[in-house]
Amino acid sequence: MRNGIRIVIVSGHASMVRALEQSIPEKTGGRAAVAVTGDGSDVAGVVREPVPDLILVDLLPPAGVAAVAAARAAAPKARILAMTGNGDPGDELEALRAGASGIVPRGEEVIPPLLAALEGWAVVPAPLLASLVDGPGRQVAISAAAQLDESDQKLLRLIATGSSTSEIAGVLHVSDRTVKRLTAALLRKLHVSSRTEAAAVAGSAGLV
Numbered sequence: 001m002r003n004g005i006r007i008v009i010v011s012g013h014a015s016m017v018r019a020l021e022q023s024i025p026e027k028t029g030g031r032a033a034v035a036v037t038g039d040g041s042d043v044a045g046v047v048r049e050p051v052p053d054l055i056l057v058d059l060l061p062p063a064g065v066a067a068v069a070a071a072r073a074a075a076p077k078a079r080i081l082a083m084t085g086n087g088d089p090g091d092e093l094e095a096l097r098a099g100a101s102g103i104v105p106r107g108e109e110v111i112p113p114l115l116a117a118l119e120g121w122a123v124v125p126a127p128l129l130a131s132l133v134d135g136p137g138r139q140v141a142i143s144a145a146a147q148l149d150e151s152d153q154k155l156l157r158l159i160a161t162g163s164s165t166s167e168i169a170g171v172l173h174v175s176d177r178t179v180k181r182l183t184a185a186l187l188r189k190l191h192v193s194s195r196t197e198a199a200a201v202a203g204s205a206g207l208v
Contacts, residue, residue, distance in 0.1 A: 012063060039067065053079065057083065073099075082103050144190050152186055183195070
């Protein structure tokens, strides 16, 4: 992990925020600076300048899924992790569809998933990943994955290993905009709605 990591926490729960403000710099050897906003209403102003490397959004009110969507719109290159409040797969899926890169269950150790996300790994709890893989459209998606051409399979592998849009653009020697267009087309081919679902399909299809 490089120096100068900036993390933004979006949560109205003061005790949790204080604990993270202390533990994140400690666990990263002082390499990570933490900024905080209490709810989704001002998240755009906090994450635009300077753009953070990672945004942790608390799904419990007053933040919630709306804050995930606002953060994604304001900082499209940042990694966003959603912290679930009740472990409801429906809420978790909604957060992923709103733009979260991964999910961190409340009550578990947060620092390792944050560090993994900063290194480019997809962070998804096992029960949610299982629901993505075992959903009713699984066989359709796996069958579609088997039909992908070589370029689409390469893109899918990059997505499945947690590469960001900019990292994929570098590998494929195209622009970020082109990667977004190619990714949207790939998701349509797989009949899924998020990168995380695509990653689950890739694993189930034996592509990674």
